[in-house]
Amino acid sequence: MRLHKQSRANRGIYNSRRPNLQSTIAGHCPNVDDNKWSLCRALVTGLLVLLVFNSTPHAAHADESSIVNRQQRRIEVIERISPSVVCVMPPGGQGGGSGVLISADGYAISNYHVTSGSGDFMKCGLNDGKVYDAVIVGIDPTGDVALIKLLGRDDFPFCTPGDSDLVKTGDEVVALGNPFLLASDFTPTVTYGIVSGVRRYQYPAGTILEYTDCIQIDASINPGNSGGPLFDIDGKWIGTNGRASFEKRGRINTGAAYAISVRQILLFIEHLKSGRIVDHGRVEFTVRTSPEGVVEVDEVSQLSDAWRRGMRSGDELLSFGDRALRSANDFKNILGIFPDSVRVPISYRNSDGVQTATVRLLPLHGFDKAPKLPEERRPEPDPKKGEPDDHPDDHEGAHDAPDEPKVPEQYAHLFQQKDGFANYYFNQQHQDRLIGSLEKSLAGNSTRADRTWELSVATTIDGQKRTGQLGVGPQAAWLELSGLRSALQPRSEYTEQNEPQLFRGLLAATLQWHRLFQDRKAFSEITYIGSEHLLPSGRIVRTLTTQDGTIQSRWYFQEGSPLPIGADVQMSVGVDEARLRFEQWKMDGPVPFPARVGIVDNDTETVRWLDVDSLKVGGTQDNKSASVEVKTEVAS
Amino acid sequence: MNIVRCLTLLLACILAKPAAAIPPSLHEVVETKRNVVVKLFGAGVGTLDSYGSGVLISEEGHVATVWNHLVNVGFLTAVLHDGRRYTVDVVGTSLEHDLAVLKLNSDDDEVFPFLDWRTSGKAAPGNAVLSFSNIYRVATGNEPVSVVHGVVAAETVLDAGLGRWEFPVKAPVYIIDAITNNSGSAGGLLAAADGTTLGLMGREIRHRDTDMWVNYAVPWSILKSPISTILEGRTVRTTSSGEEDRKLISDRRLTSEFGFTLLPHVLDKTPAYIDRVVPDSVAATAKLRRGDLVLMVDETVIQSANDLRAALATYRKGQRVSLTVNRDAALQVLQLRVP
Numbered sequence: 003m004r005l006h007k008q009s010r011a012n013r014g015i016y017n018s019r020r021p022n023l024q025s026t027i028a029g030h031c032p033n034v035d036d037n038k039w040s041l042c043r044a045l046v047t048g049l050l051v052l053l054v055f056n057s058t059p060h061a062a063h064a065d066e067s068s069i070v071n072r073q074q075r076r077i078e079v080i081e082r083i084s085p086s087v088v089c090v091m092p093p094g095g096q097g098g099g100s101g102v103l104i105s106a107d108g109y110a111i112s113n114y115h116v117t118s119g120s121g122d123f124m125k126c127g128l129n130d131g132k133v134y135d136a137v138i139v140g141i142d143p144t145g146d147v148a149l150i151k152l153l154g155r156d157d158f159p160f161c162t163p164g165d166s167d168l169v170k171t172g173d174e175v176v177a178l179g180n181p182f183l184l185a186s187d188f189t190p191t192v193t194y195g196i197v198s199g200v201r202r203y204q205y206p207a208g209t210i211l212e213y214t215d216c217i218q219i220d221a222s223i224n225p226g227n228s229g230g231p232l233f234d235i236d237g238k239w240i241g242t243n244g245r246a247s248f249e250k251r252g253r254i255n256t257g258a259a260y261a262i263s264v265r266q267i268l269l270f271i272e273h274l275k276s277g278r279i280v281d282h283g284r285v286e287f288t289v290r291t292s293p294e295g296v297v298e299v300d301e302v303s304q305l306s307d308a309w310r311r312g313m314r315s316g317d318e319l320l321s322f323g324d325r326a327l328r329s330a331n332d333f334k335n336i337l338g339i340f341p342d343s344v345r346v347p348i349s350y351r352n353s354d355g356v357q358t359a360t361v362r363l364l365p366l367h368g369f370d371k372a373p374k375l376p377e378e379r380r381p382e383p384d385p386k387k388g389e390p391d392d393h394p395d396d397h398e399g400a401h402d403a404p405d406e407p408k409v410p411e412q413y414a415h416l417f418q419q420k421d422g423f424a425n426y427y428f429n430q431q432h433q434d435r436l437i438g439s440l441e442k443s444l445a446g447n448s449t450r451a452d453r454t455w456e457l458s459v460a461t462t463i464d465g466q467k468r469t470g471q472l473g474v475g476p477q478a479a480w481l482e483l484s485g486l487r488s489a490l491q492p493r494s495e496y497t498e499q500n501e502p503q504l505f506r507g508l509l510a511a512t513l514q515w516h517r518l519f520q521d522r523k524a525f526s527e528i529t530y531i532g533s534e535h536l537l538p539s540g541r542i543v544r545t546l547t548t549q550d551g552t553i554q555s556r557w558y559f560q561e562g563s564p565l566p567i568g569a570d571v572q573m574s575v576g577v578d579e580a581r582l583r584f585e586q587w588k589m590d591g592p593v594p595f596p597a598r599v600g601i602v603d604n605d606t607e608t609v610r611w612l613d614v615d616s617l618k619v620g621g622t623q624d625n626k627s628a629s630v631e632v633k634t635e636v637a638s
Numbered sequence: 639m640n641i642v643r644c645l646t647l648l649l650a651c652i653l654a655k656p657a658a659a660i661p662p663s664l665h666e667v668v669e670t671k672r673n674v675v676v677k678l679f680g681a682g683v684g685t686l687d688s689y690g691s692g693v694l695i696s697e698e699g700h701v702a703t704v705w706n707h708l709v710n711v712g713f714l715t716a717v718l719h720d721g722r723r724y725t726v727d728v729v730g731t732s733l734e735h736d737l738a739v740l741k742l743n744s745d746d747d748e749v750f751p752f753l754d755w756r757t758s759g760k761a762a763p764g765n766a767v768l769s770f771s772n773i774y775r776v777a778t779g780n781e782p783v784s785v786v787h788g789v790v791a792a793e794t795v796l797d798a799g800l801g802r803w804e805f806p807v808k809a810p811v812y813i814i815d816a817i818t819n820n821s822g823s824a825g826g827l828l829a830a831a832d833g834t835t836l837g838l839m840g841r842e843i844r845h846r847d848t849d850m851w852v853n854y855a856v857p858w859s860i861l862k863s864p865i866s867t868i869l870e871g872r873t874v875r876t877t878s879s880g881e882e883d884r885k886l887i888s889d890r891r892l893t894s895e896f897g898f899t900l901l902p903h904v905l906d907k908t909p910a911y912i913d914r915v916v917p918d919s920v921a922a923t924a925k926l927r928r929g930d931l932v933l934m935v936d937e938t939v940i941q942s943a944n945d946l947r948a949a950l951a952t953y954r955k956g957q958r959v960s961l962t963v964n965r966d967a968a969l970q971v972l973q974l975r976v977p
Contacts, residue, residue, distance in 0.1 A: 171785055172668035196664075198784040202776050218776060220786040220816065247774040249821055250685070250842075251851060257786050257817035258773050291779065295721060329721065329779045 079237040080176065080192055085159035086239075087178045087190040088112070089127035090136070090150070090229060092120040093408045100179030100190070100230030101126070101150065102239060103160040108134075108152035109275070111267055112229030113244040114141050115211065115375055117148040122417045122425065123409050126152050127188030128159075137416045140274030141424040143373050144282040144366060145338075146211040146244050147267055148229075148424075149274035153413055161231060164238025166263035169217055173197040177221040177243050177259075179230025190230070195221025203335050204245060204260055210373055212282075214338025216260045217241045223259030232261040240264050266339035272544070273341045273532030277428030279372055280532070281342040283363025289319050291330040299350065305576040308348070311359035311605065318351040342366060343556075344534045345570075360537050360607060362570075362579070370421045432530035436546055437522070439564035443587075443594055444519055451476055451521035454620035457595060459483070459612040463504060472508075472599070472612065474516045475620070479509040496553075496573050504610060505601045507580025511571045514555045515582065518548060518566075519593060525550055536568060538607045543567065563587075565594060578604045585611075592619045667768065667833040672782040674753045675827050676701055676716040676742075677772040678726070680708040683904050691771040691783065691826035692716060692740060693838065695755040695865065699724070699742030702755065702865060703825030704841055705731045709738040711902040712889060716742055718750070721780030728890065730868030735861055736807050737838070739868040753827070755865050758858035759834035761790045761812060769818035769855070771826025771839050783826065788816025788853070790836075798843045798852050802905055805843055809860050812837050814853040819843075828855035837861075886947035895977040896950070897921040900943045910946040912963075924974035927965065934962035950976070 088101035088110050099116030103109070110126070117124065117138055126136045139149040152158060175197055178190040185191065198220050204213035219232065223246045232241035241261030248256060273280045286306030292298040299317045302309045319327055322336050323346045340346060342365040349358045367373075409417070420426035454475035461468055461483070470483035481502045482488035489502040491509030501509055517524055531545040536558050543558035555571045568583040581602035587594045595617035600609040662670075674694045678701075682688030692703035701716060708714060714726040724742040731738045742750070761767060769786045777783050792813040798805045812828065819842050826839035837855030845852050864874045893899050897919020901911040910932040915921045932940050935949040936959060953959055953976045961972045 170665060170668075171672070171782070172665045196785065196787045198786055199777060199781065201781070203778070204776075218784060220784075247776070247820070249774075255817065256820055258776060258784065258820065295780075331779050331781075 076176075076235065079233070079235070080178075083161060083176075083231075083233055083237045083239075084129045084178065084190055084192075086161040087129065087231060088152070089180045089183070089185070089188045089190070090116055090120065091125045091127065093123060093125055098180065098183055099226060099228040100243075102178075102229075102231035102242070103128075103152065103158050104163070104239075104271070105160050106158050107156050108136075108154075108158045109139070109271075110136070110150050110152055111231075111242055111271075112148050112150060113242065114143050114146045114148045115244070116229040117141065117150060118143075118372065118375055123413065124150065126150070129187075129189045131187045133188075135410045135413055137413060138425050139428050140277050140280055141372060142270050142274060142280040142282070142341075143369060144210055144212055145262060145266060145270065145280075146213065147242065147262060147270060147274065149271065151416075153410075153416070161233075161239040162237070163264045163268060164234055164236070164240045166217065166240045166265045169197055169200055169234065169240055169263075171197050171199055174235040175217075175219055175221055175240070176233050176235070177219065177223060177227060177230060177261075178233065179227040179243065181222070181224035181226040183226050191227075193222040193227075195219045198258065201332075201335055202260060203331055203338075210367065211245070211375075212338060213245055213260050213262060215263055215266060215335040216245075217263055219243075219259050219261060220257045221259065222255040224255050225253055227259075242267060263339070269339060270341050270532075275428060276432060276530045276532045277423050277425045277430075278529075278531070279369045279422055279424055281368060282338060282366040283340050283342040283344065283346075284366045285337065285361060285363060287313065289330050289333050295329075297327045297330055297333055307361040307578070307604075308359070310578055311361070312352070312357060313350055313359070314352065316352075320349045320351055320356065322346065322348050337363075341532065341534075343531070345537050347537065358607070359604075372424060429530050432544075433528055433546065436530065436544065436559055436564075437528070440518075440566075443564045443589065451517075451524070453520055453593075455516065455593065455595075456618040456620060457599070458615045458618075459599070460615065461610075461612045472512065472614075474509075474512045476516075476521070479512040479516070481505065481508060498573075498577055501580075505612070506603075507571065507573075507578065508582070508599075508601045510553075510573050511555075511569055511580040511582035511601070514548070514550060514553065514569060514571050517550060518555075518557065518569075522548075531556070538602065538609070541567070565596075583609050583611075591617045593617060661832040664768075664831065667829065667831065668785050670751075671753075671768070671827060671829050671833060672770050672785060673719045673751045675770045675772070675783045676718055677775065677777060677783060677822075678703065678708060678714055678716055678825065679775075680714040681711040681902070683707050683711065683902050686904065687821045689772055689775045689822045690824050691822060691839065693825065693827045694750050694752040695739075696752050696869075697749045699744045699748070699750045700729065700752075700869065701726070701740040701742065702838060702861065703738050703740060704838065705733065705736055705738040706824055706841060707902050707904050708824075709740070710889065710904075712893075712899070714740065716740070717779070719780070719782040730871075730874065732864035732868070732874035733806055734808065735864045735874075736805070736840070736856060737861055737864055737868075739865060753835055755835075755858075756862060757835065758862070759830055759836060760857075760859065761793070761830060761836050763790050763792055765790045766831040767812075767814060767836060768829050768831060769814065769816070769823070769826060769839055770829065771818070771820075771823040773820040773822050773826075775822050786816055786818050787831075788814045788818055791815040793857070796852060796854055797846045798854075799846065800841070800843045803843075805841075807856055807860075809857070811840065811854045811856050814855065817851075817853060818855075819851065819853045828858075884944070884948040885951045886944060887951045888947075892947070892950075895920070896974075897977075898926055900946065903943050907942045908944075910940050910943045920974060920977045924961070924972045926961070926963070926972060926974075930963040930965050930970075932961055932963050933969070934960075936960055 086103045090101045090112050091098035101110045101112035122138050124136050126134045134152045134154050136150045136152045139151050141148045177193045181191050199218035202216050202218045206212045223243050227243050230243050231239050232243050234240050241263050243261045246259035286303035287308050288300040289297050290300050297319045299319055302313050325336050327333050342363050345360045345362045347360050416427055418426040457472040459472050468483040473480045478492045480490040491500045493513050525548040527549040529547045531547055533544050536543045543560055546557045548555045555569050557566045558568045560567050565587045571580040583600040584596035586597035595614055598611045600611040602609050676692045678690040678692050686707050690708045692701035695702050716726050717723050724744055726740045729739045729741050767788055767790055770783050773784050790812050793810045796811050823839045824841045828837040830836055835858050837857045840854045867874050897916035898912050898921035899914045901913050912926055912930040915926050932946050938949050940946045957976045959974045961974055963970050
């Protein structure tokens with residue numbers, strides 16, 4: 003019946019499109035003579051035969067060849083990705099884990115619980131059968147990720163990352179690594195499986211290692227696989243295997259293992275390259291899943307960004323880091339993939355509707371030293387002690403650092419000890435690079451702390467053009483705009499009330515800007531942090547922090563530009579950051595100055611700009627004091 | 639019949655047939671099947687887990703699972719793939735199929751995704767299969783259960799158990815070549831790669847001869863008859879002998895009528911400890927307390943929880959029974975009127 007209708011419908015379409023043909027066939031067919039009818043029949047039969055012949059046997063053939071093709075493809079993929087897989091061993095050669103190369107200059111990702119027992123220098127085997135020296139670069143103890151650098155080549159094979167957010171349950175995956183340290187020539191072992199679940203959360207379980215938003219797989223993961231890559235079936239790196247569910251059967255695969263998502267690792271990689279002990283973040287509010295199934299804000303600290311943006315207990319948290327939330331567990335999952343101290347967009351709903359804001363994450367642990375792992379998380383087998391399942395709990399020795407760790411002499415300079423860092427050498431390198439090019443742009447101005455700047459500025463407020471001056475000297479910064487009350491911020495004592503109404507934080511941040519350009523030795527500390535998405539623009543920037551007394555500033559640099567595109571300055575706890583932004587540096591003055599300087603309004607996440615026409619450098623100490631005095635009078 | 643219609647019909651037939659024959663993709667199977675598997679949470683006993691799995695078999699929320707300690711202890715909660723959460727009643731059990739049928743305590747108008755328990759397929763060694771279950775309770779809240787892939791290795795009678803517990807299913811079961819039977823797997827779904835229902839995931843048990851952990855599922859084909867019987871409200875007749883021949887008072891009746899629960903029946907000789915006393919019940923009136931160990935019912939010596947269940951089953955309503963209990967290392971005799 004349905005077919006009948008369909009055929010009518012089809013004829014209808016036929017009719018409307020081909021009226022001539024329709025009339026020919028529909029008009030003549032009922033009266034066709036035998037010859038014509040048999041011709042039609044033959045045609046139909048021929049068509050049928052053709053179709054049947056074409057489809058069925060062909061399809062079966064295609065199935066078979068597609069299996070062979072898929073198999074061949076898998077073999078090719080494994081051949082292609084195997085060279086990037088690393089066997090990570092402590093210098094003594096006992097125990098070990100796995101890793102994956104991510105760049106030609108030798109950076110490789112492994113697990114923290116693999117490198118933590120290996121010392122600052124380790125040996126790495128690749129599937130070319132060669133052993134390379136490697137040095138620790140950065141660690142993320144909470145996320146169980148470590149970055150190391152293989153040495154001695156600048157053309158290491160490396161993997162291609164995929165998008166772990168697109169991974170679905172049921173996807174085919176291959177895990178590569180060195181379970182039980184089987185391969186003496188470092189050819190990685192390949193295990194195949196499917197994705198058993200995505201966005202899983204694994205509790206810290208008595209240790210600091212917390213796996214959030216991870217990929218659950220049924221591919222075999224055993225001691226020694228830790229730190230090794232998980233690839234999708236196209237050979238894209240989607241995760242780092244590091245944890246498995248073991249229970250009554252000993253420390254061997256039971257069909258449930260977990261990989262840290264590549265999305266999380268990519269968010270951390272630049273931070274790890276800074277040589278720091280990288281921390282995860284926390285927020286200053288708590289959430290719970292309400293009985294109605296919504297994620298409800300439980301408590302909010304009154305000193306927090308969230309509080310100042312109006313978030314209160316009972317509001318519904320809708321998204322965090324641009325990902326929609328379905329449960330409190332979801333929230334924990336998403337929070338866990340971010341490094342500490344980055345700014346994250348959130349949205350929530352209160353009685354006034356949906357609100358958006360951004361909040362800065364605080365450090366979760368604040369490690370000064372690399373934390374020690376409990377015995378149970380030192381997982382790699384010691385082949386000399388027999389099969390690991392014979393001694394499921396006996397891992398002593400596997401991670402005992404050798405008595406005299408052998409530091410390769412030619413690489414000894416690549417490691418520097420410092421509190422808060424896995425290897426300060428790498429931080430120093432980044433600082434030198436960023437500060438070095440900044441220095442060059444300033445052309446010798448950097449030590450003239452006594453100079454004052456007078457920037458002639460203009461802006462439009464409520465449709466009215468205002469002109470005036472933004473000034474800064476060693477003792478104070480000020481802003482005067484025609485028709486508006488002037489503001490002056492002394493350096494000695496920060497007062498939020500002194501900030502100009504429409505440019506909150508501009509003066510405090512300008513004082514820091516002046517210091518970065520003219521008096522860097524006044525900073526007690528400079529640290530390279532890593533990279534982040536600078537809000538509100540979302541641009542990817544490298545971050546350098548400076549410490550000036552209790553004031554911390556984050557300076558943002560874009561690749562290829564020596565001068566910052568902005569700074570977020572934290573004056574004190576419980577007060578909004580001053581978020582300074584720069585556009586188009588002009589190099590023709592005595593000191594480079596931006597064509598536009600702006601301040602991010604924390605409530606609206608928009609930038610209010612001042613156009614800068616010129617920058618005049620004032621001379622001596624006397625000039626500057628005089629000018630500050632004058633301004634004080636105006637301000638009062 | 640005109641030629642156009644004839645041709646169109648033919649074409650439609652030709653085109654429709656292969657379309658219907660295309661098996662669903664692995665992702666489609668995963669998407670649909672994991673939504674009919676529920677996570678069960680209850681009470682663990684000793685080293686036995688406090689969580690398991692179940693398969694939704696009716697729109698109203700009937701669930702098939704393994705008749706294990708979770709079901710025996712009761713107080714079960716089922717959590718669906720979308721995070722919906724329900725308390726659960728036991729509708730019926732079948733010993734020789736190691737099967738329990740539960741019912742979610744849902745509102746009348748609620749409907750659930752379910753598996754048609756009347757249809758199932760058959761697997762042969764070499765067939766690819768997927769196991770859906772709440773392993774290691776990795777999936778929480780609104781997360782769907784885990785899926786593990788494998789291949790059917792054999793269909794055979796399984797001589798296995800755990801401790802003194804004997805695997806009661808005497809019909810052949812599917813043996814899987816992957817580690818599918820972990821903590822929490824019992825009661826999950828075994829499906830073919832094309833989504834066909836194959837079996838109910840079994841427990842974590844070891845083979846009697848090799849002491850190896852075995853991964854198995856009870857074929858769905860042998861579960862249809864007991865499921866049907868239970869859903870019709872009848873009792874599944876068992877063919878086993880010994881312990882199971884005795885008439886025992888059900889845990890439900892003990893709780894609802896006598897007003898106490900016993901420590902779950904885990905071992906054959908689980909002692910008859912009182913685990914809970916319902917306030918204002920027959921047991922409370924008799925001054926039974928939590929932690930009492932029942933030693934005698936009148937003159938009958940009680941050696942296990944099942945002895946007590948059997949002994950109480952021999953009394954008629956209204957009869958007086960004296961219970962000798964060990965409480966804080968002293969014997970007490972309590973009088974109880976059979977409800």
